[in-house]
Amino acid sequence: MVGSIEAMNRNLHTNGSVQNLNALEEKLDELRSRLGKANGDPLRIVGVGAGAWGSVFAAVLQDSYGQFRDKVQIRIWRRPGRAVDRATAEHIFEVINSREDVLRRLIRRCAYLKYVEARLGDRTLYADEILKDGFCLNMVETPLCPLKVVTSLQEAVWDADIVVNGLPSTETKEVFEEISNYWKERITDPIIISLAKGIEAALEPLPRIITPTQMIHQATGVPIENILYLGGPNIASEIYNKEYANARICGAEKWRKPLAKFLRQPHFIVWDNSDLVTHEVMGGLKNVYAIGAGMVAALTKESATSKSVYFAHCTSEMIFITHLLTEEPEKLAGPLLADTYVTLLKGRNAWYGQMLAKGELNRDMGENISGKGMIQGVSAVKAFYELLSQSSLNVLHPEENKPVAPVELCPILKTLYKILIARKQSSQAILQALRDENLNDPRERIEIAQSHVFYRPSLLGQPLTSFRLQDKVSGFSLMLFRRHSNKFKRLTGLEDFLLDRDVATVHDGSVLHNVSEQEPKSNAATRDGFALAGSAAMAKVRPTIGLIDIGECDDSYLFRVSLPGVRRDEREFSCEL
Numbered sequence: 001m002v003g004s005i006e007a008m009n010r011n012l013h014t015n016g017s018v019q020n021l022n023a024l025e026e027k028l029d030e031l032r033s034r035l036g037k038a039n040g041d042p043l044r045i046v047g048v049g050a051g052a053w054g055s056v057f058a059a060v061l062q063d064s065y066g067q068f069r070d071k072v073q074i075r076i077w078r079r080p081g082r083a084v085d086r087a088t089a090e091h092i093f094e095v096i097n098s099r100e101d102v103l104r105r106l107i108r109r110c111a112y113l114k115y116v117e118a119r120l121g122d123r124t125l126y127a128d129e130i131l132k133d134g135f136c137l138n139m140v141e142t143p144l145c146p147l148k149v150v151t152s153l154q155e156a157v158w159d160a161d162i163v164v165n166g167l168p169s170t171e172t173k174e175v176f177e178e179i180s181n182y183w184k185e186r187i188t189d190p191i192i193i194s195l196a197k198g199i200e201a202a203l204e205p206l207p208r209i210i211t212p213t214q215m216i217h218q219a220t221g222v223p224i225e226n227i228l229y230l231g232g233p234n235i236a237s238e239i240y241n242k243e244y245a246n247a248r249i250c251g252a253e254k255w256r257k258p259l260a261k262f263l264r265q266p267h268f269i270v271w272d273n274s275d276l277v278t279h280e281v282m283g284g285l286k287n288v289y290a291i292g293a294g295m296v297a298a299l300t301k302e303s304a305t306s307k308s309v310y311f312a313h314c315t316s317e318m319i320f321i322t323h324l325l326t327e328e329p330e331k332l333a334g335p336l337l338a339d340t341y342v343t344l345l346k347g348r349n350a351w352y353g354q355m356l357a358k359g360e361l362n363r364d365m366g367e368n369i370s371g372k373g374m375i376q377g378v379s380a381v382k383a384f385y386e387l388l389s390q391s392s393l394n395v396l397h398p399e400e401n402k403p404v405a406p407v408e409l410c411p412i413l414k415t416l417y418k419i420l421i422a423r424k425q426s427s428q429a430i431l432q433a434l435r436d437e438n439l440n441d442p443r444e445r446i447e448i449a450q451s452h453v454f455y456r457p458s459l460l461g462q463p464l465t466s467f468r469l470q471d472k473v474s475g476f477s478l479m480l481f482r483r484h485s486n487k488f489k490r491l492t493g494l495e496d497f498l499l500d501r502d503v504a505t506v507h508d509g510s511v512l513h514n515v516s517e518q519e520p521k522s523n524a525a526t527r528d529g530f531a532l533a534g535s536a537a538m539a540k541v542r543p544t545i546g547l548i549d550i551g552e553c554d555d556s557y558l559f560r561v562s563l564p565g566v567r568r569d570e571r572e573f574s575c576e577l
Contacts, residue, residue, distance in 0.1 A: 050078035054166015169198025197283035225252035233338035287377035294353025316442030
């Protein structure tokens with residue numbers, strides 16, 4: 001009798017996983033309570049985009065929580081009108097007949113006949129139609145549970161409590177700009193979980209990176225604390241087939257902790273993390289280097305030695321790039337490292353690199369490959385290369401002791417750009433890059449990155465801080481401080497100093513360019529601070545670029561401007577960021 005009661009409280013899902021119903025309902029009730037959902041008002045979760053990972057994510061939630069129909073509704077949006085070609089229809093028919101559980105389900109739902117007709121060429125199937133039966137167009141070998149599919153974007157999202165972005169990064173901005181039109185009358189902001197892995201580069205007015213969560217924030221106005229990123233070593237089909245996996249959900253603490261608990265499954269462990277930037281950037285970078293990994297694997301006939309050499313060099317470049325963006329990025333370990341590894345091993349971008357190297361695909365075929373979906377690494381190669389080629393981001397070359405664009409310290413990224421975007425070299429160039437006798441030990445690149453010398457917060461669009469000075473002021477001095485152990489410590493390195501549209505670049509206290517039409521009276525720099533004289537009426541300072549490393553610090557900065565010709569107690573004013 002006890003065994004019967006226990007069996008009633010456990011649920012066998014379509015993918016074979018077993019979970020305790022009481023525990024699931026408790027997690028659901030806890031999230032509903034945090035969102036202020038009243039009895040009779042279901043929690044509405046909507047997936048936007050029906051690629052492999054977006055579809056699996058919705059299906060896993062449906063398998064777990066779909067039985068609580070009065071408490072939660074799970075649906076997924078995809079565009080209508082995408083026809084399924086006959087070869088794919090034939091493949092789906094083979095999959096159906098090889099899986100008795102799927103065959104019985106379709107017969108029971110009176111849906112089997114249309115697949116027979118499609119197999120014979122008597123009927124055209126559509127992607128949204130087959131998704132309702134559990135077939136994702138990019139992953140037909142892995143049937144999912146039936147899903148509630150909506151083809152009207154407005155109908156899908158207008159009242160959603162949680163939106164899961166399963167779109168490629170290249171489509172995220174456009175779709176969420178449309179979504180913002182449907183949210184104008186909303187009283188409360190939804191929670192958005194982004195699965196997108198990719199970035200865009202903006203070069204004007206200053207070079208900066210735009211991540212999918214930033215795209216969503218800019219498009220919709222939803223507060224950034226309501227937008228999170230989920231990533232990890234997740235091959236979609238394997239997640240649905242219960243292969244053990246883990247992931248991190250990154251963002252503000254208010255939502256990441258309850259969402260991590262809600263999303264956690266027996267075979268899918270979700271941890272929470274505050275470093276949104278590093279995880280999103282790494283999510284884009286891994287796709288870049290996965291294409292190269294596929295090329296190396298194909299060209300060397302799966303040489304373990306060559307692949308491991310490539311892994312060492314590409315991860316050192318990834319670490320270097322994240323240190324340009326974040327002063328203390330999350331270390332490449334745990335799910336972050338595992339996500340990189342599995343993508344280089346088996347992801348669609350690695351597959352794409354293999355097919356290019358074997359000559360079975362060519363660049364003229366585009367980035368959206370039938371049966372695979374969007375190869376996001378190609379656009380990411382272009383974005384990262386263009387961004388890191390900007391002279392305004394120049395760094396000091398450690399050996400040549402001269403300013404160079406950051407991309408010059410990333411030879412694999414440069415080579416991938418020449419192969420994929422400029423098309424000046426063949427796939428063989430990736431091996432030539434690895435075999436360059438002048439190639440540095442990857443450890444050196446990591447040590448350079450970890451020295452914090454190259455940190456460029458402007459790459460994330462950090463706002464400028466402005467001081468308005470009196471027009472009569474003919475000179476002034478500025479000092480930069482940073483909080484350390486609850487005290488402000490004066491720093492000596494300051495870069496990208498903008499004065500009345502004239503640019504000065506300061507490195508270790510030395511002025512490399514004049515800051516005004518007149519020659520500054522003093523360019524003195526001391527160990528305590530940095531002082532400049534000029535005749536501008538507006539000073540703008542971009543904080544914390546190229547500063548010395550002073551250990552553990554938070555994000556608090558202080559600028560002090562000293563004005564000449566006024567009493568000592570009035571000549572200084574400060575601004576804390």
